[in-house]
Amino acid sequence: MHEGIVALFIPITISLGAFLMIWGIRYLENKENMAMIERGMEPQKKRRQADPSRTLKNSLMFIGAGLGLLLALFISRAASLDDGERTGIFFALIAIFGGLGMLGAYLYEQKNPPTTPEP
DSSP states (O other): OHHHHHHHHHHHHHHHHHHHHHHHHHHHHHHHHHHHHHTTOOOOOOOOOOOHHHHHHHHHHHHHHHHHHHHHHHHHHHHTOOHHHHHHHHHHHHHHHHHHHHHHHHHHHHHSOOOOOOO
16 A cells, blocks of 8 residues: 555656746746846847757767667577676667767768858
8 A cells, every 4th residue: 555655656746846847947037037127138038059960960879879779689689698698789789889870970071061050
């Protein structure tokens, strides 16, 4: 009975904490903007600029890591490896293929340098 209450309490606490954190951040940003307006200042726009270069790097790294994980799964099943060997091959192939994805992004950017938009 006691374990069921704890199992219910944990997700509720996490959800409530996440909601309160987001609400608190938005509340403080609003107070900051209102204080700037009262002093005659223009509140700053906090818009992030899209960075295709970063997106390319991250996507190729995750694709490479996913392929490494998939290949490690196939190899560990085919070779019937024990847990210690399986763990090593999983980490090694994820790192190798993730690095190859980053190398691919670097080589692509060398051939096609990103252009910076003018303000």
